Amino acid sequence: MxxxxxxxxxxxxxxxxxxxxxxxxxxxxxxxxxxxxxxxxxxxxxxxxxxxxxxxxxxxxxxxxxxxxxxxxxxxxxxxxxxxxxxxxxxxxxxxxxxxxxxxxxxxxxxxxxxxxxxxxxxxxxxxxxxxxxxxxxxxxxxxxxRQMPEQPLPTDALLGLTPREQAIALLLREGLTNKDLARQLDLGLATVKTHLINLFRKTGARSRTELVRKLFP
Incomplete structure (x- = not known):
């Protein structure tokens, strides 16, 4: 990763x-x-x-x-x-x-x-x-x-509709990170992470983190 x-x-x-x-x-x-x-x-x-x-x-x-x-x-x-x-x-x-x-x-x-x-x-x-x-x-x-650096995955159509910060959060969510992990990894406050997650759920119509990942990475 x-x-x-x-x-x-x-x-x-x-x-x-x-x-x-x-x-x-x-x-x-x-x-x-x-x-x-x-x-x-x-x-x-x-x-x-x-x-x-x-x-x-x-x-x-x-x-x-x-x-x-x-x-x-x-x-x-x-x-x-x-x-x-x-x-x-x-x-x-x-x-x-x-x-x-x-x-x-x-x-x-x-x-x-x-x-x-x-x-x-x-x-x-x-x-x-x-x-x-x-x-x-x-x-x-x-x-x-x-030379051994992993390639960044190409964005899916769903990811293209997200902001760069939302894309970064989505990629980390796929790895199973918690809100605290997301905040630490991206140097954000917990409240900011939660706001981005709310926006992701709204944009995708997902009702859980599992469904969100499934919609963004079919």
């Missing part, structure tokens, strides 16, 4: 290089990050990034394609960035108290296919050269791991 794969990668990285929060993501054919999996990250920070700042991110996959430089620190990426974009993105960093970021990009047959973001906030110091060296060693293992 993709969610398990991403979390295993994040936990492995967190044991080697300390950071405040982490994100795992796939990289699609258009070199856009998708299917984010978060560890210790504030959901509001991530939503603000997706809604307003991702196109100004100097560490987005389309700007980090070079397989020879697959571990990219923020300071290096920002040095190549246009001044206006850099100013906007610095506003995001300051707003959320982010002191430093480093990106680790995994490749398969010279194409970027997945990445891990490590962010430091609060009292943590910026990433040092020793941290980058450790991440470069882990990156080689990540390259091997992503």
């Amino acid at each position: 993709h969610e398990d794969f991403g979390l295993h990668c994040l936990h492995a990285f967190s044991r080697v290089v300390p950071a405040s929060c982490f994100a795992f993501y796939r990289i699609d054919e258009q070199l856009r990050a998708r299917d984010f999996q978060l560890l210790h990250m504030n959901a509001r920070t991530h939503r603000d990034y997706l809604d307003h700042y991702r196109d100004f991110d100097p560490l987005q996959p389309s700007l980090c394609q070079d397989e020879r430089h697959a571990v990219v620190p923020l300071r290096e990426a920002m040095a190549r960035q246009a001044r206006d974009s850099r100013r906007i993105y610095q506003g995001f960093l300051v707003r959320h108290g982010i002191r430093d970021v480093v990106e680790v990009i995994a490749h398969d047959r010279q194409r970027p296919v997945a990445g891990i973001s490590l962010l430091r906030t609060g009292d943590l110091t910026p990433f040092a050269n020793e941290d980058l060296q450790r991440l470069d060693g882990l990156r080689s293992l990540l390259d091997l791991a992503v």
Whole structure:
């Protein structure tokens, strides 16, 4: 399951290089990050990034394609960035108290296919050269791991009518996760999870979780 794969990668990285929060993501054919999996990250920070700042991110996959430089620190990426974009993105960093970021990009047959973001906030110091060296060693293992990464299932017609968040919940429901598991996995409050479930039941006409899964995954 993709969610398990991403979390295993994040936990492995967190044991080697300390950071405040982490994100795992796939990289699609258009070199856009998708299917984010978060560890210790504030959901509001991530939503603000997706809604307003991702196109100004100097560490987005389309700007980090070079397989020879697959571990990219923020300071290096920002040095190549246009001044206006850099100013906007610095506003995001300051707003959320982010002191430093480093990106680790995994490749398969010279194409970027997945990445891990490590962010430091609060009292943590910026990433040092020793941290980058450790991440470069882990990156080689990540390259091997992503070649075994499970494919995301193609959405059914029923799933296409759902929002991205509802689709994520539906895929996890199929694995039998409880509401608490859903909240933890997606970094949501229990009340938010229940609201999404109500919307799913309304859209599908299902009256139980079992019937909901059966309708969405015939």
